[in-house]
Amino acid sequence: MADHDTRVSAYAARLSGVRKTFGGRQVLAGIDLTIARGEFVALLGRSGSGKSTLLRLLAGLDTPDEHPSDSARANDSARANDSAPTSASAPTTTAEPTGAGVEGGQPDGSGTVASDAADERERSTAGVEDAGDAADRQPVATTTARPPVDVPGRVSVAFQDPRLLPWRRVGHNVRLGLRRPDADEVAERTLAEVGLAGHRDAWPLTLSGGEAQRVSLARALVREPDLLLLDEPFGALDALTRLAMHRLVLELWRRHEPAVLLVTHDVDEALTLADRVLVLADGRIAAEHPVPLARPRRRADLAELRARVLDHLGVSAHAVA
Amino acid sequence: MSLSTAGALARPGTTASTTATSTTATSTTAPPGGGSARRRVRARLPAPRRWISPLVLVVAWQAASAAGVLPPDRLAAPLTVLRSAVDLAASGELTDAFAVSISRVAVGFTLGAAVGVLLGAVAGLSRWGEALVDPPVQMLRTLPFLGLIPLFILWFGIGEAPKIALVALGVAFPLYLNVHAGIRGADGRLLEAAEVLGFTRWERLRHVVAPAAVPQGLVGLRQGLAAAWLSLIIGEQVNADAGLGFLINNARDFLRTDVIVVGLLVYAALGLLTDAVVRLVERRVLRWRTTTRG
Numbered sequence: 001m002a003d004h005d006t007r008v009s010a011y012a013a014r015l016s017g018v019r020k021t022f023g024g025r026q027v028l029a030g031i032d033l034t035i036a037r038g039e040f041v042a043l044l045g046r047s048g049s050g051k052s053t054l055l056r057l058l059a060g061l062d063t064p065d066e067h068p069s070d071s072a073r074a075n076d077s078a079r080a081n082d083s084a085p086t087s088a089s090a091p092t093t094t095a096e097p098t099g100a101g102v103e104g105g106q107p108d109g110s111g112t113v114a115s116d117a118a119d120e121r122e123r124s125t126a127g128v129e130d131a132g133d134a135a136d137r138q139p140v141a142t143t144t145a146r147p148p149v150d151v152p153g154r155v156s157v158a159f160q161d162p163r164l165l166p167w168r169r170v171g172h173n174v175r176l177g178l179r180r181p182d183a184d185e186v187a188e189r190t191l192a193e194v195g196l197a198g199h200r201d202a203w204p205l206t207l208s209g210g211e212a213q214r215v216s217l218a219r220a221l222v223r224e225p226d227l228l229l230l231d232e233p234f235g236a237l238d239a240l241t242r243l244a245m246h247r248l249v250l251e252l253w254r255r256h257e258p259a260v261l262l263v264t265h266d267v268d269e270a271l272t273l274a275d276r277v278l279v280l281a282d283g284r285i286a287a288e289h290p291v292p293l294a295r296p297r298r299r300a301d302l303a304e305l306r307a308r309v310l311d312h313l314g315v316s317a318h319a320v321a
Numbered sequence: 322m323s324l325s326t327a328g329a330l331a332r333p334g335t336t337a338s339t340t341a342t343s344t345t346a347t348s349t350t351a352p353p354g355g356g357s358a359r360r361r362v363r364a365r366l367p368a369p370r371r372w373i374s375p376l377v378l379v380v381a382w383q384a385a386s387a388a389g390v391l392p393p394d395r396l397a398a399p400l401t402v403l404r405s406a407v408d409l410a411a412s413g414e415l416t417d418a419f420a421v422s423i424s425r426v427a428v429g430f431t432l433g434a435a436v437g438v439l440l441g442a443v444a445g446l447s448r449w450g451e452a453l454v455d456p457p458v459q460m461l462r463t464l465p466f467l468g469l470i471p472l473f474i475l476w477f478g479i480g481e482a483p484k485i486a487l488v489a490l491g492v493a494f495p496l497y498l499n500v501h502a503g504i505r506g507a508d509g510r511l512l513e514a515a516e517v518l519g520f521t522r523w524e525r526l527r528h529v530v531a532p533a534a535v536p537q538g539l540v541g542l543r544q545g546l547a548a549a550w551l552s553l554i555i556g557e558q559v560n561a562d563a564g565l566g567f568l569i570n571n572a573r574d575f576l577r578t579d580v581i582v583v584g585l586l587v588y589a590a591l592g593l594l595t596d597a598v599v600r601l602v603e604r605r606v607l608r609w610r611t612t613t614r615g
Contacts, residue, residue, distance in 0.1 A: 060519050156517070163514040167532040167609045176528055177518040203609045219518070 007321065010153040012037050012227040012259030014060055016146045019065040019283075020053050027053045028064075029283030037226065040253060040260045042270035045280035051263040055229050055282070057149050058261065059157045064148045083233075108272035153226025156258075160232040164204040171200035174219045190218040194248060210241040214248065221252060227259040234269065246272060250295060267309050271302045279312045287312035396527065397579035406586070414568065419587060421564035422553060425481065426591075429488025430549045436489070437496030438538075438566025444497075445534070446526075458497055466490045467555055474559065482558035491548035499541025503534030535541040536610075539603050546595045554588060 013035045020028040027050040035041050049087035056062040143255045164173045191197055192212040204212060213233055220228060230249070234242045250273060253260055264270055270277045271291055279287040289309055293301055379399055385391040386398030393401065409415035440458060469490070473483035493515035507530045515525045557566020564583050572580035 061513055061516065157514075159510070159514065161510065163510050165511060165528060165532070167535075168528060177515070177520045205609060223518070224430060 009037060012036065012039070012151070012153060013261070014150040015054075015057075016148055016150070018054075018057060018148045020050070020057065020062065021065050022053075026283055028057075031283075031285060033278070033285060035227065035259050035261060037259055038257045040262070040273060040275045042262045042264060042274035042277045043280055044264060044267060044270050044277060044309065046313065047265065049280045050283055051230055051280055055157070055231050055263050058151055058227065059155055059229055062153070148233075151227055154223060155227045155229060156220035156223045156225035157229040157231065158213070158216045158220045158233045160235050162204070162212040163313065164212060164215055164219075166204050168204075169200065170196070170202045170204060170207070170215050171213060173204060174222055178222060187218075187222055190222040191215070191273060193221070193252065194218045210237055210245065213245065217249070217252070219259075221256060224256065225258045228253075228260045230260060230262045230264075232264055234266075235264075242269075249273065267306055267313070268299070268302070270306060271309070272297050277305075277309060279309060281313070326465075331513030341369040392575045393578060395578065397577075397582060401559065401579045402582045404587075406583045409568075409580065410582060415587070416582070417567045418563065418568045418584075422557065422566070423591070425484050425552050425556070425564065426488055426549050429485040429552070430492050430546070433489035433549070434496055434542075434545060437493035437541070438500050440493075441497045441500025441541075442504065444501045446530070451501075455501070458494075462494050462498075463598065466494070467552070470555070470559060474568040483559065484561070487552040488549050491552035492545040495544035495548060496538070496541040499537045499544070500534060501543075503537030504530055506537065507533035535606060539599065539606070542602075543596065543599050544597060547592070550588065550592045550595070 011034050013033070015031050015033040017026055018031040019026065031054060043051050043054065053062065057064055075126040109133060164170075165176070168176065171184075171187055171191065175189060178187065180186065188197070188200060194217055196211060196214055196218070199207070199211065199215075204215070207215065213236075216233065234245050237245060246269065249260075249262075260274075262270065262273060272295075274291055277289045277291060278285050279289075287309070290303060291297075291302075291305065382391070382396075383399045386393070386396070386401075389397070397405075406415070440454050444454040444458075445451070466487070470483070470487065473486055477483040477486055511529050511533070512525065515529045520528065554566065557564050558570065561567040561570065565587055567579050569584040572578075572584070
């Protein structure tokens, strides 16, 4: 809590003109988005609309495309005033993330072990070098430095599949990678928060789908994220378990106050949970709906908003209802 | 000539390993039902009716020997085999031979396993490592390694070195292949999760990549051990002056088929024993897998 105060950014994440292309197909075609600290945002979209890509960019698992015009501009300016040491280094530094981005963007998981080092470099460059070059690269956007993806705080992710290490016990899974002396206690406390106090020594394969997903949530929360990314984490759960998980997520969000980006294709889920619902279509944010209702929300109060959101998703509300 | 003997000699080892796997199958299917300890013990032993035919065969063998149908210079009677086993054990001959053979396997296995695991890890963990290590290893793998004996004799002479080298070679390939494949097979989604969770490179290796490679690595260990015994048996046919192979070759010169059979049985027992050890390790190391919810 104390280090929250020392952090100056007003936002948990900011995307400025983010583009991402996979094999010639543009998945994201210029996304501008700011998520305030502590805000709960839901991102809706059909499958293939680029929701998960957006989340991966925020998680640092992928890097955004560079704008071809911008890097050309950077090259030009570097050539123009060779005397300035900062801009002279610009072409080499801007060129590198592009190469790394292509490598990291390969969707086959097979090469991940070997390219670990490259990934690590990529992550660090995304944070450090982008910030330095941003002024050169995006002169159009603003006069101040604006990296395309700016996540100032800690990020955690809960994926659609829990992705627990099956060979480590539940408690170990939660505390792995946590670098603090009281990791054990914190992990145990967080497990209790998600209602799995007694499962510390269980093997992940013995858990039900809902339990495993709660462990995954605990693992994300235990890092005290400033931004919690949820990638359709309830998609594989049965309806009753999903409702219980909604309640749990809201409760945890209230207690820990991270900003949340929930990626989902379930309109009701988005409207029940979020402060703001975004609709992603054709690589752009096609619509934005604030949900100014107190929680817990009743389905009846959401009917009108639901119709509008479905409309933006290209589904007639009457056809669905 | 040596190759045909090799085939006959190898057979006890292979049958031993198949019976071993069939018992594993029964024991793994039985316990998840829970049940009493007594039921579990019974599940580990074959059903009584499975004892009938082996016993009949042994009795028939004994009868054929007693009736003179099976002369002792072709195949000694079971009871004679048993008696010579006791004699050999009592005189210390068997124990000495046993110790020599075991130490050959131990040294050869350790060398081969170290090389196999090391190269497998290098090829699995680094793209350059794979590019440099994998092609020559795959090329060498196509050579029938038991056919290298003549070369080994020229290189290492006829002492301990060629026998140990043969065992090491037999062990290295299966371990290399399986460790390499195991590391490459590590789940990309788990690695991604590890990245998001901020694992260091060492943590990723220790908690994600290495455990992911263990099941496949244990398969390699089993194959490697089978290859080790096979290599030993064949290596010991070449001018051994000690060990089980020496015992058997010596017995052949004196038409002592009983001693030959004892030697074969000891080989088989050793193969079974190491297989049991690997299964024990497997059960301990992979216990996270066996507890799947029913």
